[in-house]
Amino acid sequence: MKAAVLQFPGSNCDQDALAALRDGLGIEAGYRWHKETTLGDFDLVVVPGGFSYGDYLRCGAIARFSPIMKAVVAFAERGGKVLGICNGFQILCEAGLLPGALIVNDCLEYRCLTPHLRVEEAGPLFNPASLGPLLRLPIGHGEGNYRIAPEGLAELKANGQVLFRYADAAGRVTEAANPNGSIDNIAGIRNRAGNVFGMMPHPDRAFAAYHPSQDGLAVFRSLLELPAPAHA
Amino acid sequence: MSWPTVKIHVFVTPKKTVLDPQGEAVGHALHSLGWSDLRQVRVGKFIELEVDAGEEKNLDDRIDQYCRDLLSNPVIEDYRWEIASR
Numbered sequence: 001m002k003a004a005v006l007q008f009p010g011s012n013c014d015q016d017a018l019a020a021l022r023d024g025l026g027i028e029a030g031y032r033w034h035k036e037t038t039l040g041d042f043d044l045v046v047v048p049g050g051f052s053y054g055d056y057l058r059c060g061a062i063a064r065f066s067p068i069m070k071a072v073v074a075f076a077e078r079g080g081k082v083l084g085i086c087n088g089f090q091i092l093c094e095a096g097l098l099p100g101a102l103i104v105n106d107c108l109e110y111r112c113l114t115p116h117l118r119v120e121e122a123g124p125l126f127n128p129a130s131l132g133p134l135l136r137l138p139i140g141h142g143e144g145n146y147r148i149a150p151e152g153l154a155e156l157k158a159n160g161q162v163l164f165r166y167a168d169a170a171g172r173v174t175e176a177a178n179p180n181g182s183i184d185n186i187a188g189i190r191n192r193a194g195n196v197f198g199m200m201p202h203p204d205r206a207f208a209a210y211h212p213s214q215d216g217l218a219v220f221r222s223l224l225e226l227p228a229p230a231h232a
Numbered sequence: 233m234s235w236p237t238v239k240i241h242v243f244v245t246p247k248k249t250v251l252d253p254q255g256e257a258v259g260h261a262l263h264s265l266g267w268s269d270l271r272q273v274r275v276g277k278f279i280e281l282e283v284d285a286g287e288e289k290n291l292d293d294r295i296d297q298y299c300r301d302l303l304s305n306p307v308i309e310d311y312r313w314e315i316a317s318r
Binding site: 093103108149 | 249251302303305307
């Protein structure tokens, strides 16, 4: 089991993602610099959070044209698993690997908190049976307001592409529990084929004892189809 | 050979159907200044380009391509452009 973590100028969660994979999950993981044109053989490519290219023009708009992204698109088209976290989610939307776009939070504030997320039925890798009904994962973003046209939203729902929704502690999806104004409280989605995933919450900041939750491990395990540890 | 350059002004605006939190906030601020006649504010981007004019018939296509490929995100934004000066 081997994972790659991409690095763009301005990525700042690349080390978190690598630590989550190596120390949290105990799998092999390494960086891939954005100027490289080939990926190599990996089970998962993580597009990490941060402020690639200073968020110039639009979040993720410039990173999408980095040389490595051609290899990532080809990898995804071959069925390889790709996970975009936060700025990585924005990059995957800009690259057209995921539908929709992320705009400025409706509150206009940078939101930094650990919300509850209601796990949706999103296929064999992401569902309440594999992850439990409710997770807590940290968020930290100014542009996490997910937008998609009504017909696109209907398609996401019909195909079970919504991974999780911002919810309250009881798992109710309410307006008050929505930290950024995302349509339908959407916090994460997958592509139709089920191999490209994007989420604003950070599983990479939720694996160690000192983190606000350790639910990130379950997210990575589900994605990589790793068994849960015996003591869990 | 070298072509003369053309100055292009590109305007990128949030689609009418897309929420514009920045525009709303600016609108509230103008209201609080007492401008009660204000109905709506939308905040977008203004981009200046200087390009080789090339062959006139290709110019439209080239600028449209810049706008579609990078300068705007068609999921959430509209764009228009004009020739500012030659």
